[in-house]
Amino acid sequence: METIRISVVEDISEIREGIRFVINQTPGFECVSVYENAEDAVAALPALRPDIVVMDINLPGMSGIDCIRKVRAVTSHIQFMMFTVFEEGEQVFEALSAGASGYLLKKTPPHKIIEALQELHEGGSPMSASIARKIVNSFQKTPPSEESQKLSAREKEILDHLAKGLLYKEIASTLSISTGTVRQHIHNIYEKLHVQNRTEAINKVFGR
Template identity: 50%
Template sequence: MKTAITVAIVEDKEPIRQSLAILVDGAEGFSCQATFENAESALDYLPSHCVDVVLMDIDLPGMNGIDCVRQLKALCPQTQFMMCTMYDEDETVFDALKAGANSYILKRSPPHKLLEAITELHEGGAPMSSTIARKIAGSFYISPAAPNELDILTPREREILDRLSKGHSHKEVANELFVSPTTVRKHIFNIYQKLQVHSKIEAVNKYLGRQ
């Protein structure tokens, strides 16, 4: 028989913490090693007792679950973190992923799904509740309908803007493209007109899709 997947639970609400612990410990192949009612105690204990999977609530008293993951991630690199929460706002989801969460499951998921997800996570997957997964996949989508401001730039202008975005000066770009610096300046001027900006930084921000 395979070694059980070791699990820790961070959840402030007593009844939920208890039922999660019972669920995990009661299932074959899983072992709940520890439970915590706040982020601080988890940060205290887990680094010296790393587990395979941590189920992390987000809304905790004191430090929130996302910041807790960010810190634990550095201390327990081999541990997988599953956010287990009721929040499904965009910002929360993406902040959790940025902090290092590998999985994001909504609390309303049925128990057997949770166990499945822990297994999948431990086997190298990144199980997400379906609405979360859709949110994440959708965040990459670039709508062709959205008339990209950059479309009005000519290929040459885009090329120059790209090099500017890498921090190259007018003169450097001119050398790279084998044209005169004045030509580059003219192109840049035209770019400013088209993008309605007045400096390299503003142009680069638009180019790289910020602000």
């Protein structure tokens, strides 16, 4: 089985080591590096090229968001999962705009973190439910666009669950279908809407 290589950027040692422990205790995952500041991460990540970086926002010196911008300016092969206490809409959209593909709050249980990392590696954009709801609320300030008419009833249903922050596995359980079927529906949604991720899909359907 392919090992998913993870790096962690977090200034609080207890949280940093806790994430490393959870990752290394999970089959199929390996924590290949940890950093307590963004400057060290920017210097090392482009050469190390982990699959995913778990990134805090509020770091000493350079912020996690600026760290993402600098790393992505050099390589596009690394995916970023924000892991933070910040729930403010401005922080969320700034992080996603910088290149983050997932956004989890630090109160997320360990098993949910692993599920989210797996989903991110498979092409998803996992988010804590409250974060997804903020995005939807922002998009719903304007009426739904004509883009939604391109989707089938099932696809609209799945997009609604995505907007609530559900993971692929949770959507599958809710709708009594396989995760493979969920992935296929989401692939179809992205193709029909000409988007690359969950946030863009919600933006296209609800309008921002």
